[in-house]
Structure formats: C-alpha cells, structure tokens
Amino acid sequence: MARRRQLYEGKAKILFEGPEPGTLVQYFKDDATAGNGAKKGTITGKGVLNNRISEYLMTRLAEIGIPTHFIRRLNMREQLIREVEIIPLEVVVRNVAAGSLATRLGITEGQRLPRSIIEYYYKNDQLNDPMVAEEHITCFGWAATQDLDDMVALTLRVNDFLCGLFLGVGITLVDFKLEFGRLWENEEMRIVLADEISPDNCRLWDTKTGEKMDKDRFRRDLGKVEEGYQEVARRLGILPEA
Ligand code: C5P
Structure with missing residues (x-):
C-alpha cells in the first residue's frame, strides 16, 4: 500500500491524509493510556474492536439524524472520516x-x-x-x-x-x-x-x-x-x- 502522510498521532488513534480532499483516515491503535498518560499499556485487539463498535454506533446515530464525521469503515483498523x-x-x-x-x-x-x-x-x-x-x-x-x-x-x-x-x-x-x-x-x-x-x-x-x-x-x-x-x-x- 502506498505510504500516506500522517497528520496527527494521539494516545489511541492516528490520523492520516485521506484519499480525497476533505477526508481523513482514522487508524485505531491497541495502545491504552489512563490518567492523561500516567498509565500506559496495550490492550490486544482493542483497535479492531473500537473501530467496529464506533462504526456501528456512529451509523445508528446517523440513521436518526445525528450528523457525524464518519463516512465508512475501510478495514479492520481504519475508517474514512470527514476532516473537521x-x-x-x-x-x-x-x-x-x-x-x-x-x-x-x-x-x-x-x-x-x-x-x-x-x-x-x-x-x-x-x-x-x-x-x-x-x-x-x-x-x-x-x-x-x-x-x-x-x-x-x-x-x-x-x-x-x-x-x-x-x-x-x-x-x-x-x-x-x-x-x-x-x-x-x-x-x-x-x-x-x-x-x-x-x-x-x-x-x-x-x-x-x-x-x-x-x-x-x-x-x-x-x-x-x-x-x-x-x-x-x-x-x-x-x-x-x-
Ligand atoms: O473520569 P471521568 O469520570 O470524568 O470520565 C467520565 C467519562 O468520560 C468516562 O466514560 C470516561 O471514559 C470518559 N472520558 C474520556 N476521556 C477523557 C476523560 C473521560 O473518554 N479524557
């Protein structure tokens, strides 16, 4: 896969430049922190689960008319979102x-x-x-x-x-x-x-x-x-x- 430009890395997610203007790719990591980074660890498989759970909940919310940044899930750990x-x-x-x-x-x-x-x-x-x-x-x-x-x-x-x-x-x-x-x-x-x-x-x-x-x-x-x-x-x- 072609390398994409990383725009931001947070504690649990990374944002990459998206395929079209105005879009981003949100990547879910397994890293976990608590107490604003005081406690650090890894929860195996967390990124995959959160990607799916968040996709599901954002989709249900969009169905009742809540505007969200979510566009679609791309793969196990990534979703396409609108840049906001x-x-x-x-x-x-x-x-x-x-x-x-x-x-x-x-x-x-x-x-x-x-x-x-x-x-x-x-x-x-x-x-x-x-x-x-x-x-x-x-x-x-x-x-x-x-x-x-x-x-x-x-x-x-x-x-x-x-x-x-x-x-x-x-x-x-x-x-x-x-x-x-x-x-x-x-x-x-x-x-x-x-x-x-x-x-x-x-x-x-x-x-x-x-x-x-x-x-x-x-x-x-x-x-x-x-x-x-x-x-x-x-x-x-x-x-x-x-
Ligand atoms: O720690 P507290 O009781 O204030 O957290 C309230 C809710 O907000 C919890 O569900 C927690 O997971 C969430 N939270 C969060 N990110 C933070 C602080 C709290 O997701 N930085």
Whole structure:
C-alpha cells in the first residue's frame, strides 16, 4: 500500500491524509493510556474492536439524524472520516455516578442520578483537561454560544438514543465523552459528532451484575480488559471477523 502522510498521532488513534480532499483516515491503535498518560499499556485487539463498535454506533446515530464525521469503515483498523475542525472540548454526559464525579463530590459510585448531567472539559494535555463552565468556553472563544447550544442538543439526543440501544442488550450506559467538530460545506458551517464512541470513552456496566465492560478494567487493573470490549461487541452483534 502506498505510504500516506500522517497528520496527527494521539494516545489511541492516528490520523492520516485521506484519499480525497476533505477526508481523513482514522487508524485505531491497541495502545491504552489512563490518567492523561500516567498509565500506559496495550490492550490486544482493542483497535479492531473500537473501530467496529464506533462504526456501528456512529451509523445508528446517523440513521436518526445525528450528523457525524464518519463516512465508512475501510478495514479492520481504519475508517474514512470527514476532516473537521475539532472543538477543543470534551463533553461528558453522566447518567449514573462514577469516576471523577463520584471521587470529587463524594457520591457513591453506582447511584443513578435524578437527571443526566453534562460537563465540559478543556482539551489540553498540559493542563490535564480541566473542567470548565460555559462561561469559560464562550469567554475564551473555544465555542460560540450557538455552537455550544448545538453541541448540547446533539449530546442529549445521543444520550437518549444510546441509553436505549445499550439497555436493549443488557448494558447500562453510565457515562461517556463526546467530541465535536466544525464541518464547512458550501460556505455553511455545522457542528458534527467526531472522534469515536467506544468502551474507551464510555462506562458500560452489565445491567444485571454491574460488571464493567469498558476501559475502567484497564484503569483499575481489573483484568480481562479485552474480554470486556469483546463482550460489548458481541452483544451489539458485531464481533469482528477473525
Ligand atoms: O473520569 P471521568 O469520570 O470524568 O470520565 C467520565 C467519562 O468520560 C468516562 O466514560 C470516561 O471514559 C470518559 N472520558 C474520556 N476521556 C477523557 C476523560 C473521560 O473518554 N479524557
């Protein structure tokens, strides 16, 4: 295969120049990090599973009218995406108390929240992705008020849909992180869902047993990390070809 120009390498993915202008190839690695790179490791087969899981979820979301950067999966580890200008925010949605919310506020992990909470984090490795408020976002120009309104509206729809989709296969969507980008078409800009949706950026618990099937297995050294990701893919009916 012809060598392609690498544009960016992140902790779990690499972006290459795409075959046509305005497209990129997103490559899923097996590398895993936690605590902003403090813990590093490899989860064998993770890239293949996340590529499939993210393809599946982005496709289902596009079917209900959520605009995404996803075009199509190219092979086991790569997908073709639209080039967008990434908004430097992580939008976290929480349905059940866990992770940093439980730690920071002393809330018991596993407690269902009376309503879903949306939080914003500024994407900046050097600053450890600090939590920010809407005021900071608009003050420093990371997103305009209208962009943020669009992101919140999309996030709530994604949460509603994914909660139902996962519940149907016996999985509780505890929390997850989304990223968005600006896509220009015919001189018009719209906000689209970007990055990936996978067990790397969702907390997914078995609804009956509470067993964790996501990256917390890696973060907390619970073992059987790959098996957790595989189980999510199996329940969604998309275990990749051997
Ligand atoms: O660690 P915390 O509880 O704040 O994480 C909330 C959700 O956001 C989790 O599902 C986690 O996987 C995701 N997340 C992420 N990338 C980050 C921080 C959190 O995908 N940098």
